[in-house]
Amino acid sequence: MERNEVVTMKKYIHTIVTSPHDTDTCHYLQNSMRKSLIFKKGYMTGSTYDLGHYALQEAIKADNMLVMDFLIYNSFAFLQRGCLVPPSHDGQGVCANANGSQNMNDDDDDDQPYIYTAVQYGSCECLAKLLSVHQLAANGFCKNTTFLSHALTRMCSQTELDARCVAKVDARWVAKVDTLLRHGANPLLPDANGATSLAVFCNGVREMPAESCLQGRLFAKRECRVEKNHMAHVLDRLIAAMRQHVPRLSLAQGLVWSIRTTVNPLQVPVLCGNTCLMQMLLERGVDVNAVNEEGQNAIFIQRSRTGGGTRRTHKPGERSIAYTTPLSALRLLARNGIDATRTDKCGRTPIIHLLRFFPDADMLYDKLVFLFDCGVRVQHTSHNHETALALAQALAKQNPTNFGCILELLKSMIAQENATTAGRRPATAQEHAGPWHLPARLLE
Numbered sequence: 001m002e003r004n005e006v007v008t009m010k011k012y013i014h015t016i017v018t019s020p021h022d023t024d025t026c027h028y029l030q031n032s033m034r035k036s037l038i039f040k041k042g043y044m045t046g047s048t049y050d051l052g053h054y055a056l057q058e059a060i061k062a063d064n065m066l067v068m069d070f071l072i073y074n075s076f077a078f079l080q081r082g083c084l085v086p087p088s089h090d091g092q093g094v095c096a097n098a099n100g101s102q103n104m105n106d107d108d109d110d111d112q113p114y115i116y117t118a119v120q121y122g123s124c125e126c127l128a129k130l131l132s133v134h135q136l137a138a139n140g141f142c143k144n145t146t147f148l149s150h151a152l153t154r155m156c157s158q159t160e161l162d163a164r165c166v167a168k169v170d171a172r173w174v175a176k177v178d179t180l181l182r183h184g185a186n187p188l189l190p191d192a193n194g195a196t197s198l199a200v201f202c203n204g205v206r207e208m209p210a211e212s213c214l215q216g217r218l219f220a221k222r223e224c225r226v227e228k229n230h231m232a233h234v235l236d237r238l239i240a241a242m243r244q245h246v247p248r249l250s251l252a253q254g255l256v257w258s259i260r261t262t263v264n265p266l267q268v269p270v271l272c273g274n275t276c277l278m279q280m281l282l283e284r285g286v287d288v289n290a291v292n293e294e295g296q297n298a299i300f301i302q303r304s305r306t307g308g309g310t311r312r313t314h315k316p317g318e319r320s321i322a323y324t325t326p327l328s329a330l331r332l333l334a335r336n337g338i339d340a341t342r343t344d345k346c347g348r349t350p351i352i353h354l355l356r357f358f359p360d361a362d363m364l365y366d367k368l369v370f371l372f373d374c375g376v377r378v379q380h381t382s383h384n385h386e387t388a389l390a391l392a393q394a395l396a397k398q399n400p401t402n403f404g405c406i407l408e409l410l411k412s413m414i415a416q417e418n419a420t421t422a423g424r425r426p427a428t429a430q431e432h433a434g435p436w437h438l439p440a441r442l443l444e
Helices: 002-017 022-033 037-045 051-061 063-072 113-119 124-132 149-154 162-180 195-206 221-245 267-272 274-284 327-335 348-356 365-372 387-399 400-422 429-436
Strands: none
Touching: 002 022, 002 037, 002 051, 002 221, 022 051, 022 063, 037 051, 037 400, 051 063, 063 124, 113 124, 113 149, 124 162, 149 195, 195 221, 195 267, 221 274, 221 387, 267 274, 267 327, 274 327, 327 365, 348 365, 348 387, 365 400, 387 400
16 A cells, blocks of 8 residues: 555646646645655655655756755765765776675665766756765765766767757756766776776767768768867867866876776777777877787777677679678778887787688778788798798688688788898789779878
C-alpha cells in the first residue's frame, strides 16, 4: 500500500513541477507533500521513498529554477544523501563516496547526483545554480565517469541531429563544459578506464576534415566553421584548466591522457580521418611521433573507426575490403614530419604491420606506395623473422589474382632500395612497377 502511495505522489509531483504555476507547486510541496509521513520516512532513511529528492530531480529536468531554489533552500532534499556525497578519486580511476562506499543505483536516473542530472537534462543556468551550492562539487563521479567527461561525451554524441540544429545544440553543451570548468572541474581526473577528460573528448569528437567543409553529408560552410570553433574552444579550455592544476603541463606527458596506459593521442583522430583535430593537437604541442603501448606511432595503419570495423561485401571470388587509416590523415602526418622508419616492440615496420594484420585494407596498393615514399625500409626483418616480401609471397600464393600486383610492387621497391644502396640511379616506380603502378596524381 505504501509503495502505491509513493508512485501516486511521484506522478503528481512530476505533473505539478512541470506546470507553469510555480506558486501552486510550492504550496503543494510545503503544505501537502512535506507534511506527509511518506516524505518524512523517505527523508530520514534516504530510500527510494524520498519524495524531496525526487521533486528536486524533476525540477532540474524541467528547468524550473523557482521550484529548485525553493526545494534547496528550504531543505527538502538532503544533498549528501547516499550516493549524492561528492566522491573522491583514489588516483586509479575508481571513485568512492565520503563514507568509502561505491556509488549506489548507477542505473537509476532518479537516484543520481544532482550535478549529473543537470548535465544530462538541465540547462546551463540550472547547472550553475547547483554548483553554487556549497555541498555540491564539480569533481563528482557517476556511471563510471566524471561529470566533466560525461558532459563532453554528451556534447560529442549529438551527431544524429538535423544539421540546422547542430550549432545551437553544440553551443549549449559547450556552455555546460565551460560552467563545470569555471567551478573547478579538473580535466586530469580519470574515469573508470583511467582516461582523462581530454582523452574522452578526443575519442568522441565528431570527424571533421581540416581542408574541406564536407562531413560525410552536405554541410553548410557557416555551421562547419561553428563546429570547428567549438572544437578549438573546448580543447583550449581543457588545456588551460589542466595547467591550472599542473603548471607548465605539456600535451606530450602521459598523465594528460591516461593514468593506466601509454596513449598515442593522435591515433584516434587519425583512424577517424579527423584531420582538423589532428592539426589542432599538433599545433598545441602533441608530439607527432607519440607512441602507444605497442610502440607504434600514428603512421602504423589500423582498422578505421569511421567504417565501424565493417567490411564491404563483394562478388564471390573477390577479396573483402576493410576500412583502415585514411590516406588524408597519413599525408597530414607526413607533412608534419612523422618518423615513418620507426619499428614497434616486435620490430615490425609500418609496411610489415600492414601486410601482416590488414592485407584486406582498402587502397592497399596506394598505402604501400605511400609508406615506401615516406622512407619505410622494405627489406627489414622483424623480431619474429617476418619480412614484407615473405608476407606478400604468402598472400600471392593464396590469392594470385588480388595479391600478384602487391608482390610485384614489393619486388620493385626492393630493387629501388638496392639501387640506392649501391649508389646507382634508382629506376622510377613506373619502370619497375609496370602496369600496376598508380599515376602520381593519385598520391598527391
